[in-house]
Amino acid sequence: MFSTAIIVFREVLEAAIIIGIVSAATRDVRGRKLWLTAGVILGLLGSGLVAASTGLIASLASGVGQELFNAGVLGIAVLMLAWHNVWMASHGAQLAISARNVGASIREGRSECSILLVVVGLAVLREGSETVLFLYGISASAASGANGMLFGGLLGTLAGIAVGYTLYAGLLRIPMRWFFAATGVLVMLLAAGMASSAAHFLIQADVLPSLASPLWDTSAQLSEHSVLGMLLHSLIGYDASPAGMQVVFYITVLALISLGMQWAAKPQKSI
Amino acid sequence: MKKLLLLTLLLPLNVLAVESDYVLVIKDHQFQPAELNVPAGKKIKIVIENRDTSPEEFESHSLNREKLIAANGSVSIYIGPLTVGRYPFYGEFNEATAQGVIVAK
Numbered sequence: 001m002f003s004t005a006i007i008v009f010r011e012v013l014e015a016a017i018i019i020g021i022v023s024a025a026t027r028d029v030r031g032r033k034l035w036l037t038a039g040v041i042l043g044l045l046g047s048g049l050v051a052a053s054t055g056l057i058a059s060l061a062s063g064v065g066q067e068l069f070n071a072g073v074l075g076i077a078v079l080m081l082a083w084h085n086v087w088m089a090s091h092g093a094q095l096a097i098s099a100r101n102v103g104a105s106i107r108e109g110r111s112e113c114s115i116l117l118v119v120v121g122l123a124v125l126r127e128g129s130e131t132v133l134f135l136y137g138i139s140a141s142a143a144s145g146a147n148g149m150l151f152g153g154l155l156g157t158l159a160g161i162a163v164g165y166t167l168y169a170g171l172l173r174i175p176m177r178w179f180f181a182a183t184g185v186l187v188m189l190l191a192a193g194m195a196s197s198a199a200h201f202l203i204q205a206d207v208l209p210s211l212a213s214p215l216w217d218t219s220a221q222l223s224e225h226s227v228l229g230m231l232l233h234s235l236i237g238y239d240a241s242p243a244g245m246q247v248v249f250y251i252t253v254l255a256l257i258s259l260g261m262q263w264a265a266k267p268q269k270s271i
Numbered sequence: 272m273k274k275l276l277l278l279t280l281l282l283p284l285n286v287l288a289v290e291s292d293y294v295l296v297i298k299d300h301q302f303q304p305a306e307l308n309v310p311a312g313k314k315i316k317i318v319i320e321n322r323d324t325s326p327e328e329f330e331s332h333s334l335n336r337e338k339l340i341a342a343n344g345s346v347s348i349y350i351g352p353l354t355v356g357r358y359p360f361y362g363e364f365n366e367a368t369a370q371g372v373i374v375a376k
Contacts, residue, residue, distance in 0.1 A: 007363060054326065055341035063318065063347030066339060130328075133339060137325040137364050204336060206316070206349040213352070219332060241335050 001152035007134060008156030010230055011127040015043075016164025017234040018123040021190055022116060024171035025084065025183035029112050039117040043124025050129035051136065067205035070126065074198035077122045080115045081191040082257045085184055087112070089261035131157075163231075184261070186235070192253045193237015199249040200239070211244030295329075297321045297340065300365035311355045311375040320345045327369065331360035334373070351375070 019036070026032055050057065050069075057065045131153070138149045174182050202208040219240035223229050232238035239246060295317055296303045309315050321327050321340040329338045329348065340346050353375035362369025 003366065054339055055344040058339070058341055058344055058346045063345065064349075066346065130339065133326045133341075134328070134364055137327075137342075200335070204338070204349055206314070214335065223332070225332065239335070240332075243335075 001148040001155075004134075004138070004149040004152030005156040005159070008131055008153045009159050010156075011131045011134075012157050012160025013163055013230060014234045015123040015127040016160045017167060017231075018190060019120050020164040020166075020168035021171070021183065021186050022081075022084075022119050024168050025088075025180075025187055026112055026116050027172065029116065031113060032116065035113045035116045036120055039120030040124055042117070043121040044128055046121065046125040047128030047132050050125060051132040054129070054133060061205070064205035064207075067201040068207070071198040071201040071205075071207075073122050073126050074194045074201070077119055078191045078194050078198070078253060080119050081187050081194070082253070082260065084112065084115050084119075085187050085191075085257055086260040086264045088180060088184060090264035188254060188257050189236040191257060192250045193233070193235070195253040196237045196239060196242065196246040196250040199246045200243065203243050203245055208245050211248065213243045214241035215244045215247055217241040293317045295319045295371070297323055297327050297362065297369065299323065300327070300362060300368045302360075302362070302369055302371035305371045307371065307373050309351070309353070309373055309375055312352045314349060315351045315353075317348050317350065318345060319348060326364065328363040329360060330363045331358060331373075333358045334360065336360075337363075 019040070023032065023036055029035075054066070057069050059065060061068055135150065135153050138146055138153075171179075171183060171186075199208060203210045203213075217240065222232075222238075222240060224233050224238065224240045229238060229240065237250060242250075293307055293309060293315060295307060297319065300323060307317075319329055319338070319340050321342060321344050324342050326342050326344075327340050329336065329340060329346075331337075334350050334353075336348060336350060338346055338348050350373070353373075355375055358373040358375065360371050360373060
């Protein structure tokens with residue numbers, strides 16, 4: 001039961017952290033809760049669908065369809081998060097003046113809602129489909145202790161949601177002056193971590209060379225499977241033994257988003 | 272990011288082709304063979320066949336690999352080039368019985 005709880009916790013945690021950060025970053029968007037809920041529901045429906053077609057997806061592209069699918073999903077999320085940050089930066093001048101104006105200007109941004117929907121939906125889709133398969137496998141085998149394991153799954157889900165919510169509530173306590181800078185950095189690291197994961201999938205599918213595998217190995221110091229390792233993996237994309245290509249992707253995305261944010265902030269300053 | 276992704280489209284896949292395939296079979300939540308010998312210093316393709324009626328997830332911390340295999344499904348996974356050593360793996364959904372190790376020589 002306990003191991004089930006941990007497996008499910010790991011999956012739920014990633015989605016919960018993404019949802020926590022993104023919903024904090026869009027705190028002033030009107031109708032945000034509706035879009036958020038829609039994203040979660042669509043993601044859950046989607047994960048059922050993906051789980052049901054695992055065999056089909058896996059058999060595509062001569063056995064590496066799963067990797068290409070995951071990399072694609074991650075790529076879209078990275079683009080969405082990057083766009084969110086650049087858009088927020090273009091309102092940097094207002095951010096500095098007053099929090100209220102910021103709220104007003106964000107409310108005008110209808111596109112923020114669709115970003116919220118897509119990012120949350122994809123996060124739930126990706127992590128959810130694996131959880132669905134896992135829990136399905138348990139109930140299908142109907143072995144002794146299946147109930148305990150399902151209970152473990154429930155426990156893991158609740159624990160994951162609790163961490164996501166704690167992060168969200170904590171972020172909301174950051175003073176308005178620093179709030180957007182803080183969430184901006186978190187969103188950027190989230191996107192870079194996702195880009196690194198996408199590279200990992202593409203290497204596993206043999207679409208990209210690994211460059212160095214691994215570039216370093218810190219699994220003895222901080223395992224990705226420890227609680228802290230899991231948290232850092234979800235938050236900033238920590239990988240205990242990354243391939244060189246993953247690091248290239250990580251740094252490239254960080255650099256591109258920062259450049260985009262600087263570029264977007266400029267015209268505002270001259271006004 | 273976009274540019275990088277576009278660049279990857281230019282990579283001819285056959286250049287990265289690997290020389291030989293290795294097969295792992297999952298049956299009754301166990302890997303066969305439980306110990307797989309592979310050459311070190313080479314990229315390797317492993318085909319994993321799941322002959323059980325429930326899904327399984329191939330997972331290895333030391334190889335940094337994680338992959339779902341549907342019930343009665345088959346997937347390919349690329350690893351390496353590896354340095355000489357032992358790389359344990361397991362089936363995450365049936366960790367008690369699904370254990371194995373890849374030995375790079």
